[in-house]
Amino acid sequence: MGVAWWVWFLVAFVALAAGALFLMRDRARLTSRNRERRRWASLRGWQFAETDHVLPGQWSGGAIAYYGDGVARDVVAGSTFTADGRRKVYVFDLEAGGRVNTVISAVQCKRAHPVVVELWVPSTPFQREHMPELLGPVGQRYAFVSDIAAARTLITPDLVDATEDLGQDVAVAWIEDGWVLAASAPNSSPSRLERLLRSLGEIADVVDPFDAEVEQPGEIEASRGNGGDE
Template sequence: MWFVIAVVAFIAGGGFLLRDRALLTSRNRERRRWAGLRGWQFAETDPLLPKKWSGGAVAYYGDGVARDVVAGSTFTADGRRKVFVFDLEAGGRVNTVIAAVQTRKVHPVVVELWVPSTPFQREHMPELLGPVGQRYAFVSDISGARALITPDLVDATEEIGRDIAVAWIEDGWVLAAAPPNSSPSRLERLLRGIGEIADVVDPFDAEAEPAGGARPEQAGAERVEAEESRGEQVKAAPEPVADAKDA
């Protein structure tokens, strides 16, 4: 009797293991194909990447290991930004998918925006600031966070979707945690959504020039001016003498 139960349990456990392995393999192929279509880089694992952050979903689940990592860059309204997408595996299971968009400016305050339905309590929870739109804000510094939380930030956060348990701002990144089974199309929309948040907290400064030269728009204008100037010079130049081959 016990032997039969043990055999059934073994078969059932093996079935679950094979199912999980099949799901992981399918997700790996899907993520790899998505990276290829976008011209992004793909890595099966990166144990150090989650350690770049300590807030939001990384604090909730533990930094763990990054699986099926996609790295690249994408355009937002305020320019091109670096992005990461990866499965966060902690405790031997994939708990969430992290999407991250880099900002040029590094903010000293961490702002976590959680949906109320998430059991977001943890051992070292940031300070509760209060409701922000349909989410609750937990921050590392209340006075510093108030400057970041504007009506534009609230509007941008509302657009990312209620299936995203938490979006947060940490150092030079805007991040969000999606369900483990999120498809590439959903992750594309999420990247656009947190890209809008990045534009809000790190807007393009028309007065500032990046180190090492003029802004892209300025450089483009200067190229146009130079081409127009060369055109005028060509028009004003005397007719050239015929080449020997034309003679």
């Protein structure tokens, strides 16, 4: 005997209702996160944008390589002070494949480094098709680098100490071009992201100290003649 038509109707209705509930729950969660991120940016005097399709494409290592560059959602842009001075920062949700996989925090350096250094926690399934070379343990993390010789000069005891404050909820932190970046959990709160930005600022100060380039006397005089710093 076949199944009555109303049974199939009931099954379809239940499935539709369950899907709608999941969609409403996800939408409420995303809206809440949007409001929270927007409020945080306002309190800090930073800029906020709901979507940026270009920003993730600035980088190709770390979590960007693992998940794909995707789309930046709930983007916060501003600057913060570190021990060496003010640095530009970004925070955004990385959406790839239709879902938010991680939160990216980035702190800018003054100069670009010729090597990409990825620092992964051992518990993360970080393998991907084209992994950089394994350098070895760096503190509690494993370093994968684009150039082993160049990376050895960058990885110092001070850098190791600075990475210890990142936290195990940060799957990967990496140095790429003129930035220090990290990937944290999708539900990371503004207070957690504030702490993470401070840790990234400490790493930036180690690999990119502002006093590394000392002006020569002639350069100082030329600067004064041009009115100095703006």
